[in-house]
Amino acid sequence: MKVTGFSFIRNAIKLDYPIVEAITSILPICDNFVVSVGNSDDDTINLIRNIDPSKIRIIETIWDDSLREGGKVLADETNKAFAAIDNDTDWAFYIQGDEVVHEKYLDTIKAAMVKYKDNPKVDGLLLKYKHFYGSYDYVGSSLNWYRNEIRVIKNNKAIYSYRDAQGFRKDDNQKLVVAPIDAYMFHYGWVKDPRAMQEKQETFHKLWHNDQWINDNVVKATEFDYMANVSQLELYRKTHPRVMQKRIESKNWKFEYDISFNKKTLKERTKDFFRKYFGIDISYKNYIIGKKI
Numbered sequence: 001m002k003v004t005g006f007s008f009i010r011n012a013i014k015l016d017y018p019i020v021e022a023i024t025s026i027l028p029i030c031d032n033f034v035v036s037v038g039n040s041d042d043d044t045i046n047l048i049r050n051i052d053p054s055k056i057r058i059i060e061t062i063w064d065d066s067l068r069e070g071g072k073v074l075a076d077e078t079n080k081a082f083a084a085i086d087n088d089t090d091w092a093f094y095i096q097g098d099e100v101v102h103e104k105y106l107d108t109i110k111a112a113m114v115k116y117k118d119n120p121k122v123d124g125l126l127l128k129y130k131h132f133y134g135s136y137d138y139v140g141s142s143l144n145w146y147r148n149e150i151r152v153i154k155n156n157k158a159i160y161s162y163r164d165a166q167g168f169r170k171d172d173n174q175k176l177v178v179a180p181i182d183a184y185m186f187h188y189g190w191v192k193d194p195r196a197m198q199e200k201q202e203t204f205h206k207l208w209h210n211d212q213w214i215n216d217n218v219v220k221a222t223e224f225d226y227m228a229n230v231s232q233l234e235l236y237r238k239t240h241p242r243v244m245q246k247r248i249e250s251k252n253w254k255f256e257y258d259i260s261f262n263k264k265t266l267k268e269r270t271k272d273f274f275r276k277y278f279g280i281d282i283s284y285k286n287y288i289i290g291k292k293i
Contacts (some may be wrong), residue, residue: 001117004089004155005030005112008072008077009097010038011179012047012065015203016196017097018188019044023051025101026093029212030055030108036081038063059084066263071164077106087156090117097166098189099151102241103247109152112181121293123159123176127153127183131189134226134255136240136248140190142232150178150287151185162288164208167286171231177290186241193253194223226255 005026023033024268026032033056035048048058067073079092085092093114093246094102095217110126126148131140147226153159159176162169168176192200198221205214219225240248 001091001114001186002086002089003030003065003091003093003113004085005033005095006035006078006081007033007095007097008036008038008061008074008081008086009048009078009256011040011110011203012097013043014040014044015200016266017110018100018244018247018290019097019229020047020051021100021241021247022095022097023048023056024243025103025241026095026105026106027052027055027111028064029106030093031089032057032086033079034059034084035220036061037075038077044230055090065242066208067207073207074165075111075161075163078165082159082161083157085155087155092153092155094151094168094186096189098187100186100188100241102184102186102239108181108183112179112183113119113152116179116293119293121290123154123156123170124178124287126178126180126287126289127151128180129183129185129187130236131187131235133259134230135252136188136191136201136244136253137236138233138257139236141234144231146179148285148287149185149203150176162286169286175286175288177287177293178287186244188244192224197226198222201283220224230257233259235259 005023007023009017009019015161027033035056036059037045037048039062045058045060048056061077063073065073072242083094110124128148129146130144132138133140145173146181153168153176156170169175190256201224202218203278216265
């Protein structure tokens with residue numbers, strides 16, 4: 001069984017992305033790794049080159065900044081990396097620049113790859129998510145955070161990155177059939193120095209909206225106000241991936257949140273009601289859970 005990791009990145013240093021930790025976290029179960037590195041204003045290219053030259057292949061790209069509607073450029077860059085994966089690869093393990101897998105889940109993920117490798121009914125594997133916010137001590141608990149997403153797919157070139165690279169589809173906009181596995185992706189996209197987070201917000205909104213929308217809706221500031229944008233949070237008291245320890249220890253800002261302030265919206269209470277009493281999850285899903293697989 002051959003496994004290839006793939007990702008895309010641009011301005012990783014400038015925007016403080018844990019891309020090195022992301023790639024390193026899944027590299028032990030990948031035979032090789034393809035990274036689409038976009039034209040950057042920093043030394044991102046050498047940052048990636050120095051991770052593991054024996055395994056990592058870089059595709060240098062130019063981002064099409066005109067693809068501003070719905071973050072299409074992110075899917076475009078994802079597809080460039082996926083297309084560069086060798087035909088003899090069985091599984092493609094996708095990870096974004098702010099995602100990290102805890103080492104305790106690697107065996108579970110690899111076992112699922114072995115189990116479903118030759119099953120034609122399975123297009124991919126569905127991972128669970130922990131979304132950290134403001135600090136490494138808090139995770140988002142509201143239903144606004146997506147609970148699961150596809151991060152491992154068969155090396156089927158009919159599969160493509162969907163919309164803003166959130167998930168995948170195949171052929172003529174068909175949802176992938178996936179096998180859920182008991183493994184978590186740790187999402188650190190909302191844990192940064194407030195100055196880097198503010199710059200990320202101003203930069204990334206350009207991938208979704210025009211200049212007028214940005215001027216009207218993005219607050220101009222030197223630091224991101226985490227409290228003004230906070231949702232429901234829970235304390236996280238377990239371990240983080242080992243590859244994240246150095247980054248966590250070097251954290252130089254404070255964020256504290258009183259979880260007693262948490263309040264559920266009517267929408268969230270409705271979803272909880274259906275899940276609790278009827279076993280029905282009415283949340284949007286960009287995939288189909290496989291049955292009898």
